[in-house]
Amino acid sequence: MIQTLKLHSLKWLCIALYLPFSLAAATLVGTPRGWRNIDWLDVFGEGGGALMVLAWTLLILGSRPAGTVSNLIFAGLGLIFVSLWQDNIDEFWIIPDAQLWDTWLENVPMPIGVVILTLGLIRWYQEQRILMAQLSKRERFRREHRSVDPVTRLASADYLEQQLDVELRAARRDQAPVSLLLLDVDGFDRINRRHGVAEGDRLLQALTDLLLLNLRDGDLMCRYGGDRFAIMLPHTNETMAVIMAGELTAAVSHFAYHTHYEGERVRLTASVGLALALSDSPRALMQRADHALADAKQKGAGSHASAA
């Protein structure tokens, strides 16, 4: 988060400068109310509101790269903050009515801020739709950040099980089978032992990107565990699934991965186990794919096999 916040350092500087400036202006032109005349309920409402807005700004900017959307959101929230803060200062100092700037700062930034924030949110929504299209093969229609694997950024096996459940129900209804491929990198242990786990992780990330490029819209890829990936192909019959299994194993064996430090070429092959179902439980389908994968491994590296 700190790294991301650094991207917005200029914006933070603006807020940091505004705060002492507003306090200084109030002490110069206003007269203190005295502790007994302060309405603490107002302070709680207005000041607390201002601080919450500041906290939102922090959370949102901390999770976003720089860009138009970030700028708009910052500007909107910043203006709302200025209004609330100025309102709050009034509780501590009596500022003469002749000081027009105070009334202006209290009332004008709020509506402008709300409009700008709304614009920012609309842009954010558009941006999110583009991102979702990019992520659709990883997550489809549901996002659970807790089940995302930190290495490959793919969802894990329990998410796959949920999605299989949904798709199997659809399969029964539409009488079009769901296919499941389990893809396992051959001899991945040796790669980890030879090049280290950090290199193994990098390889898995690269492989994830490669495999995703080979999938269609509507397919879902998850990390099943270790060096095994699960790929769900909804509405896919056996002929098509076998073709895709062949394409994926071919893509892996043609993949020229080079290690990060030495630039050494790592030769890769993957085996694929394939199973399809019309009305089975997700777990049984996964188990059959697992058996098929064992058969594929028996056939030799880089082959694929279908469940009986």
Add this chain to the structure above:
Amino acid sequence: MPRQPDTDVQPHHWRSPDERHLPAHFHPALLIELAQARDVPEHRLLRHTGLFTDDIVKGKVLISDHQYRRLLDNVQQHCQAEELALLWGRQMLPGHYGPLSTCLQHAPNLAEALTYLHDYRHDLCPLLFPQWWRDSQWCYLLWADGGTGRVRPFVARAMMAAVYGLARYRTGRTPEWHFLFSQRRPANPAAHEVSLGGRVWFGTGVDMMILPLNDLNEPWLDSSTTALSVARHQLPREPVPESLPEVVYHLLMARAEALPSLEETAGILGMSAASLKRRLRDCGTHFQSLCDEVRLHYSLYLSQVLRLGTEAIAERLCNGDRANFRRSFRRWTGMTPARYRQWLMP
């Protein structure tokens, strides 16, 4: 193997959990490196362990069971702990631990590798010690508590992956073994199946691997007898005492059919019952759980190796009170003895 009550053990030496005996640059360093590669911050990893990476690199630091457990506990807090344990285990053996690793690298078969693992368990697996039984077809490799405390799931996963990883590395194929874990079913059981290649069960009350006898005795290629015998001579000779829970485990196992009470056990060890209680607590365990573990292991030994029926086992363990035996067995494992045998045993 359970000894009979007449062959009495006299264990008066044990390793204090604060005794520094385990070289930090062995597998603890491997775990630290792995965790750092997976972005676990160093301060969180080494919190309350009294360890500093700069010291470990010098290769002179010895750590105690206590520090080791703390380190594992810190890693176990991490969200990827399950995967880290499996990853760590798969790379742990033969490792880079001097002559010990050379022995594992050149052991002629798994049976001999296991004897190194057992004889140097204070270095290779100080918190969870291995023992194995054989029947005509299978080898049952059991892991018993030597003071794991909270980190048992983590250690059990890592150690089973370690033995499996060694066999896989030396044979170059993927053996199909059975794995029984005492912990409950984790969030992502698939990762275990992928890493351990075979059939995996959870919530079974024991940490055990079951492998075909052929895999135990299958000759491992690429082993050099010269390298092995030289390394064997270089192995450290001074014995490191067992941990207290292990001492108590053996003592109870030798009397499994009529378990001594806490007071009697303390008497055999030459300490008061209160001291024994406190010392076991320092090791992250307590007397009753050791008793339960011993009785469960012994009943599995009777049923699998001696092929006794439920009635005969109840006769030996509970003075013939079958209902009592069933109830105890259900408490340890969550199922009846017959169902356990039918479901989990090959």
